[in-house]
Amino acid sequence: xxxTDASQTDSRQxxxxxxxxxxxxxxxxxxxxxxxxxxxxxxxxxLVAVALLAPLLANDRPLVARLxxxxxxxxxxxxxxEANRDWHDLRRPGGFPWQTGFGRxxxxxxxxxxxxxxxxxxxxxxxxxxxxxxxxGTDDRGRDVLSRMIHGARISLSVGFVAVGLALxxxxxxxxxxxxxxxxxxxxxxxxxxxxxxxxTFFLIIAxxxxxxxxxxxxxxxxxxxxxxGVARFVRAEFLKLKQVDFVMASxxxxxxxxxxxxxxxxxxxxxxxxxxxxxxxxxxILTESSLSFLGFGVPPPTPSWGDILSxxxxxxxFAWWLTSFPGLAIFLSITAYNLVGEGLRDAMDPKLFQ
Amino acid sequence: xxxxxxxxxxxxxxxxxxITFVTFLIIQxxxxxxxxxxxxxxxEGGEMADSAYTRQIIDQTRKLYGLDKPLPIQYLLWVKRxxxxxxxxxxxxxxxxxxxxxxxxxxTLQINIISIFLVYLIAIPFGIYSxxxxxxxxDRLLTLGFFFLYSLPSFWVAVLLIMFLGGxxxxxxxxxxxxxxxxxxxxxxxxxxxxxxxxxxxxxxxLTYGGLAYLSRLARAELLEVIREDYVRTARSKGLxxxxxxxxxxxxxxxxxxxxxxxxxxxxxxxxxxxxESIFSIPGMGQLGFEAVLSRDYPVIMAITTISALLTLIxxxxxxxxxxxxxxxxxxx
Numbered sequence: 017x018x019x020t021d022a023s024q025t026d027s028r029q030x031x032x033x034x035x036x037x038x039x040x041x042x043x044x045x046x047x048x049x050x051x052x053x054x055x056x057x058x059x060x061x062x063l064v065a066v067a068l069l070a071p072l073l074a075n076d077r078p079l080v081a082r083l084x085x086x087x088x089x090x091x092x093x094x095x096x097x098e099a100n101r102d103w104h105d106l107r108r109p110g111g112f113p114w115q116t117g118f119g120r121x122x123x124x125x126x127x128x129x130x131x132x133x134x135x136x137x138x139x140x141x142x143x144x145x146x147x148x149x150x151x152x153g154t155d156d157r158g159r160d161v162l163s164r165m166i167h168g169a170r171i172s173l174s175v176g177f178v179a180v181g182l183a184l185x186x187x188x189x190x191x192x193x194x195x196x197x198x199x200x201x202x203x204x205x206x207x208x209x210x211x212x213x214x215x216x217t218f219f220l221i222i223a224x225x226x227x228x229x230x231x232x233x234x235x236x237x238x239x240x241x242x243x244x245x246g247v248a249r250f251v252r253a254e255f256l257k258l259k260q261v262d263f264v265m266a267s268x269x270x271x272x273x274x275x276x277x278x279x280x281x282x283x284x285x286x287x288x289x290x291x292x293x294x295x296x297x298x299x300x301x302i303l304t305e306s307s308l309s310f311l312g313f314g315v316p317p318p319t320p321s322w323g324d325i326l327s328x329x330x331x332x333x334x335f336a337w338w339l340t341s342f343p344g345l346a347i348f349l350s351i352t353a354y355n356l357v358g359e360g361l362r363d364a365m366d367p368k369l370f371q
Numbered sequence: 372x373x374x375x376x377x378x379x380x381x382x383x384x385x386x387x388x389x390i391t392f393v394t395f396l397i398i399q400x401x402x403x404x405x406x407x408x409x410x411x412x413x414x415e416g417g418e419m420a421d422s423a424y425t426r427q428i429i430d431q432t433r434k435l436y437g438l439d440k441p442l443p444i445q446y447l448l449w450v451k452r453x454x455x456x457x458x459x460x461x462x463x464x465x466x467x468x469x470x471x472x473x474x475x476x477x478x479t480l481q482i483n484i485i486s487i488f489l490v491y492l493i494a495i496p497f498g499i500y501s502x503x504x505x506x507x508x509x510d511r512l513l514t515l516g517f518f519f520l521y522s523l524p525s526f527w528v529a530v531l532l533i534m535f536l537g538g539x540x541x542x543x544x545x546x547x548x549x550x551x552x553x554x555x556x557x558x559x560x561x562x563x564x565x566x567x568x569x570x571x572x573x574x575x576x577x578l579t580y581g582g583l584a585y586l587s588r589l590a591r592a593e594l595l596e597v598i599r600e601d602y603v604r605t606a607r608s609k610g611l612x613x614x615x616x617x618x619x620x621x622x623x624x625x626x627x628x629x630x631x632x633x634x635x636x637x638x639x640x641x642x643x644x645x646x647x648e649s650i651f652s653i654p655g656m657g658q659l660g661f662e663a664v665l666s667r668d669y670p671v672i673m674a675i676t677t678i679s680a681l682l683t684l685i686x687x688x689x690x691x692x693x694x695x696x697x698x699x700x701x702x703x704x
Contacts, residue, residue, distance in 0.1 A: 216641050218645060219645055219660055220676060299522070310526050311661070356518075
């Protein structure tokens with residue numbers, strides 16, 4: 017028994033038998049063992065799905081309807097065909113999502129799970145606590161909080177992804193240049209990073225946002241432009257190490273251009289810490305966006321965002337617990353999910369695990 | 372050592388220039404210009420009718436802030452004013468900006484110093500416990516708890532605390548407005564102090580828990596790293612008691628990065644103060660900054676940005692020097 021085991025081990029180690037698992041496989045293997053991180057990953061996937069499918073999940077028009085014997089997809093053709101058809105009259109709260117019994121026999125409507133649009137208001141229903149119809153209650157204009165939160169996920173996630181994308185581009189390029197060339201290039205970039213570190217970022221962001229016309233793109237740009245220093249420092253450190261490694265020396269000796277060495281040879285090897293800080297960066301950007309909306313510097317109304325609902329809740333703080341709890345919980349859970357994934361990735365990439 | 376110091380001090384010069392440049396950009400970025408903003412404010416007072424008069428005000432204000440000169444000259448004038456700490460007067464009430472800041476600073480410092488003190492007081496023992504009992508039940512619980520605490524947005528916590536503990540339909544335990552009761556200035560200190568502390572509980576809690584969670588996780592990680600080092604094993608194997616090994620040998624190195632972090636923390640907390648002070652109506656620097664942004668009070672915005680950047684720069688410098696002094700491994704290159 018022992019003999020066969022030993023021979024198997026030997027054959028495995030012999031060259032050409034079974035290749036060792038790739039770096040990616042090993043990271044994934046370690047990541048999967050961390051149950052919390054996997055839960056975080058699922059939560060982020062679910063959030064992205066909610067954001068992408070928001071119009072299908074919360075809307076004031078049916079997904080599919082048969083009216084007067086004609087089939088229609090009210091969501092897809094809202095402007096032309098459905099303009100004079102007001103679905104609000106037909107909507108009977110409580111009977112969702114499947115509704116029959118109006119018009120001629122056999123007519124029906126299939127509604128989204130939350131049959132309210134995020135901007136549709138009903139002053140008679142304002143500040144209603146959670147009910148069977150408005151699951152998460154309504155705000156001071158009678159808008160459905162759950163619907164606003166589902167559509168608000170789009171704002172949070174798009175700000176998170178775009179701002180971090182911008183920060184990654186600036187951070188990777190400046191960090192790579194600083195680490196690769198060293199000398200005065202490094203000095204200049206390091207000083208710029210130090211300047212951004214010393215300036216009170218959050219205050220600078222609200223000052224700039226307050227001066228610019230209100231727009232989600234300005235928020236993305238400002239968060240991205242102030243948030244790249246962490247990535248730059250990681251990439252710089254990684255490039256300083258990589259510069260001394262044989263394969264970089266070899267490609268330089270072969271006459272490869274700087275651009276080719278930086279982007280083709282070194283960058284793929286420096287991506288691990290970048291990935292981790294990108295994931296943490298998304299959590300940070302979601303937090304910054306919701307803080308901005310909370311302070312009233314967020315996306316212009318009536319676009320729904322989580323921080324905006326929370327900031328409304330301050331006017332009714334004595335009793336409107338549903339306006340405070342649900343959007344806050346959404347912010348907390350999405351930040352937690354991204355932080356869990358980031359932490360899981362960082363631990364899974366820890367070189368000590370591979371020894 | 373002195374070579375390192377000189378080099379580090381020289382590096383400050385370009386950073387200083389950069390800071391003045393960024394703050395200068397803020398005022399250039401402003402739509403219209405400060406002269407127009409000031410004019411709008413005057414307009415709210417109802418003196419807008421005469422357009423010649425309007426023009427005169429614009430010209431006066433432009434001259435006052437040097438806005439009639441070419442950009443490079445404007446920049447040099449701004450640098451000169453920063454160097455002499457001349458930040459002008461507030462648009463809102465025409466009082467010197469420095470006076471306004473000096474009046475607001477003590478309360479922000481008070482809150483942040485209490486908060487930082489609590490962060491270190493609580494985080495380090497928890498960090499030590501977690502690092503010396505790795506993977507134990509309490510370590511897992513603490514690590515997980517601090518993780519969730521770290522992800523909690525402080526403005527949400529503040530609103531929740533106000534809702535559930537500050538009156539309204541739920542419990543009424545803590546005051547949620549300002550830093551003292553009305554008329555408390557005339558009370559004797561033994562009545563004033565408890566009242567002040569009672570007012571500070573919620574804002575300080577909101578400012579503290581995030582740093583606490585971050586720091587104790589950091590302390591655990593750093594200490595765990597150190598405890599695995601050879602010299603700690605040596606100390607153990609030569610028969611020193613666990614207490615001496617941990618508190619005398621491991622802690623000194625393990626807490627080094629955490630102590631030097633202190634220099635970073637104080638200015639960093641200013642960002643948190645902006646939100647927390649405006650939620651709890653605390654008349655500090657954060658609220659001053661927030662109000663200045665709302666009313667486009669450029670001199671105040673620029674002064675606050677510049678002063679906190681300078682303070683952070685000093686903090687950075689101190690932490691680098693402290694690190695170099697405490698850790699001889701830092702190379703002088």
